[in-house]
Amino acid sequence: MSATATTARTKVDPAVDRPAGRLRVHAWFTPYLFLLPYLALLTTFVLVPAVFGIWVSLHDWDFMLPNKPFIGLQNYVDLFTPDSVTFPEFWNGMKATAIFTVASVPFLVLIPLGIALMLNRVFPARSLLRAMIFAPFVLGIAVVGVLFRYLLDSQFGLINWFLGLFGIPPVGWTQTQPWAWVALVGMTVWWTLGFNAVIYLAGLQGIPRDQYEAAAIDGAGSFARFINVTLPGLRNILVFIITTTVLASANMFGQAYLVTNGGPGDSTRTAIMVMTQEGLRAFKMGSATAMSYLLAICLAVVSVINFMVLREREGGK
Amino acid sequence: MSKTTRPGLPAENLSPRGISRRSLLGGTAAAATALALGACSPGSAGTPGAQKSVAGGGGSEGYDGPAVSLAFWNGLTGGDGPIMRKLIDEFNSQHDNIKVSMTAIAWAEYFQKLPAAVSNGKAPEIGLMHADDLATNAARQVIIPMDDVASALKLTENDFPTIAWKGGLYQGKRYGIPLDVHPAGLFYNKNVLEKVGADPEKPPTTGDELMAILDKCKSKGVHGMWTSALSVNGLESQTLVYQYGGKMVNDDGMSVGFAEQPGADAINWWKGLIDKGHSPKNAAADGNFVSFTNDKAAFMINGPWNTTPLNAIKKLKWGAAPVPNIGGTQAVWAGSHQFVLPRQLKTDENKAVASRVFVNWISQQSMGWADAGMVPARNSVREDPEFQTKGAVLEFAKQLDYIHFVPPIAGVNDVLPEWTTATSEAMLGKKEVQAALDQAKERANKILVSNNKKYG
Numbered sequence: 001m002s003a004t005a006t007t008a009r010t011k012v013d014p015a016v017d018r019p020a021g022r023l024r025v026h027a028w029f030t031p032y033l034f035l036l037p038y039l040a041l042l043t044t045f046v047l048v049p050a051v052f053g054i055w056v057s058l059h060d061w062d063f064m065l066p067n068k069p070f071i072g073l074q075n076y077v078d079l080f081t082p083d084s085v086t087f088p089e090f091w092n093g094m095k096a097t098a099i100f101t102v103a104s105v106p107f108l109v110l111i112p113l114g115i116a117l118m119l120n121r122v123f124p125a126r127s128l129l130r131a132m133i134f135a136p137f138v139l140g141i142a143v144v145g146v147l148f149r150y151l152l153d154s155q156f157g158l159i160n161w162f163l164g165l166f167g168i169p170p171v172g173w174t175q176t177q178p179w180a181w182v183a184l185v186g187m188t189v190w191w192t193l194g195f196n197a198v199i200y201l202a203g204l205q206g207i208p209r210d211q212y213e214a215a216a217i218d219g220a221g222s223f224a225r226f227i228n229v230t231l232p233g234l235r236n237i238l239v240f241i242i243t244t245t246v247l248a249s250a251n252m253f254g255q256a257y258l259v260t261n262g263g264p265g266d267s268t269r270t271a272i273m274v275m276t277q278e279g280l281r282a283f284k285m286g287s288a289t290a291m292s293y294l295l296a297i298c299l300a301v302v303s304v305i306n307f308m309v310l311r312e313r314e315g316g317k
Numbered sequence: 318m319s320k321t322t323r324p325g326l327p328a329e330n331l332s333p334r335g336i337s338r339r340s341l342l343g344g345t346a347a348a349a350t351a352l353a354l355g356a357c358s359p360g361s362a363g364t365p366g367a368q369k370s371v372a373g374g375g376g377s378e379g380y381d382g383p384a385v386s387l388a389f390w391n392g393l394t395g396g397d398g399p400i401m402r403k404l405i406d407e408f409n410s411q412h413d414n415i416k417v418s419m420t421a422i423a424w425a426e427y428f429q430k431l432p433a434a435v436s437n438g439k440a441p442e443i444g445l446m447h448a449d450d451l452a453t454n455a456a457r458q459v460i461i462p463m464d465d466v467a468s469a470l471k472l473t474e475n476d477f478p479t480i481a482w483k484g485g486l487y488q489g490k491r492y493g494i495p496l497d498v499h500p501a502g503l504f505y506n507k508n509v510l511e512k513v514g515a516d517p518e519k520p521p522t523t524g525d526e527l528m529a530i531l532d533k534c535k536s537k538g539v540h541g542m543w544t545s546a547l548s549v550n551g552l553e554s555q556t557l558v559y560q561y562g563g564k565m566v567n568d569d570g571m572s573v574g575f576a577e578q579p580g581a582d583a584i585n586w587w588k589g590l591i592d593k594g595h596s597p598k599n600a601a602a603d604g605n606f607v608s609f610t611n612d613k614a615a616f617m618i619n620g621p622w623n624t625t626p627l628n629a630i631k632k633l634k635w636g637a638a639p640v641p642n643i644g645g646t647q648a649v650w651a652g653s654h655q656f657v658l659p660r661q662l663k664t665d666e667n668k669a670v671a672s673r674v675f676v677n678w679i680s681q682q683s684m685g686w687a688d689a690g691m692v693p694a695r696n697s698v699r700e701d702p703e704f705q706t707k708g709a710v711l712e713f714a715k716q717l718d719y720i721h722f723v724p725p726i727a728g729v730n731d732v733l734p735e736w737t738t739a740t741s742e743a744m745l746g747k748k749e750v751q752a753a754l755d756q757a758k759e760r761a762n763k764i765l766v767s768n769n770k771k772y773g
Contacts, residue, residue: 172599175601282731
């Protein structure tokens, strides 16, 4: 940047050379102009709906009804009142969401890391394997959902057939707990691990080779190299992956909707499914938005804790 | 969810369901956005019900204005879709100046998209709805009264089964013109019946007869009738609630009836199939359909929209019959497709007339619709000798005298998720039947009371 740009600048007299001179002239608002398209989209599709959503959550809101009574914080109060209509469903949904997040995030953080470490080595057909690992992520949830409904079918599914070869009786993958969670977590890991693996791979390739060489010279074995070189080198990547994975898991909807339909009972009915029913089926947008704000606050808190925990470790080093 | 057992979105078929859900996921987001934006549009503050009387005699005098194209939305994404398209092609070929184009959107998504479209002034001219969704959409001013159509076309209660005709009413106004009635039916697999030594031409008519054949199946190692905790909440269990003398929702719309003894009896009967070995444990949601079509089960109680998919399986030998009287009262769950007119922000007189011409025409031509397994609502169509050639649908039609709908109350379907959860937990033995129902009842009644407050 610097060397060529500076020479170019000194060579050209701004007063004489018009095209170059024009390029350099800019007003205070020029950077804002560049940001404008982004800001416009952000404002239209994120900020305005978000603020509008707060307004909606203070009403008994049905966008088709002329009468949308203002009820203050009642929607929020209801979510903390055990005998209200929304309380049991919402917290059941939050519980299901928490279970799924806690169960899936460790796998989605660790398995892709292992895969990335393997794929980072040099071996034949490496690119093919990389592509294969990433491939499922390209599929839409509808495709994955149908696929796993076939695979998980208790009587006709491939998975139970395979288990049957070892004399294992059919498992009710979508009808019984904890197997429904096992199935949902398993399919999610298969479906999305490619994304995290690719991010890890990019991170691994950013770690300078000479650090490994230096460690090796100091007598570090492969495990010590992993602990002392690889992990520190991946710290930022880890923060990113843990945060995005937690958020993605907490927003789980399609898997439970398509494969277990919230069952057995309502054990896999996630918070987003509850909101969908409340806002888009029963048209109670007010309480549905209140729910979504509560979920958003919970996720914000979890994300902040995430950052703090991971930063603390960095300071301790 | 309740809607998954609806025609057009058969939970019983793997692929149609999956594919339609795909579009649903995208649609949810779209609808949510439209909803946020639409809330500011004048649509929400428009003057619904202020419907001018439409020239052209409500569609009875035909349409001779300039060429118009009409959008017709429905949720016929299953085997019934192509048959509706065929009827529309026929209509288009007979009317030079009207072109109807059909868009099929999975029902669950349809009921989200339509209100958004209405509030943005992008509503289709014609829609299709289930009778049990009419009240909700009428109360939410998604659709407009069409008494003028009924009176101009001289349609009266005498033209339809009473319950289907009344199913189009909400608070004394007509919002729907019935196209069909689709009651649950008993499907029987002739190959399996023959194999276990039962008469393949004599389907059971009572619970005892049914059980006798199921015992025969069991003695031959066949699970005769599969049921699943994931899907029994639909027409199967609801039919039995009616048969045991109960109601899903009480007529005043302030409380549910499903938690009383008939509801418990209904679940216990289905649970009994598993306990007695007539159904495998933990069958998948579509286990009844998959086992039936693979000659692994003798019976399923299911909707007439399965007619087309079953006919498509060449090796299958099947028949349909009225649902046996299991609970002691002749009764059966039924739905009804009804034509509706979505509210337009800008009235186009020509389109208004043309869409009424279409509704009238297709209501008279609903003989073709019987090919989808649906019982035509028009009495004249069913009385036509040609109807006797339509096969399975004749069996469904035999039940018209004792079909049951939920009462026409806005938001009535909001209680179905509670019923779904309760049946699922009870069937799986996670909770005692009555305890599961009592809990569902408590929540459902609160929902009904809050709906009553909301819709007034």
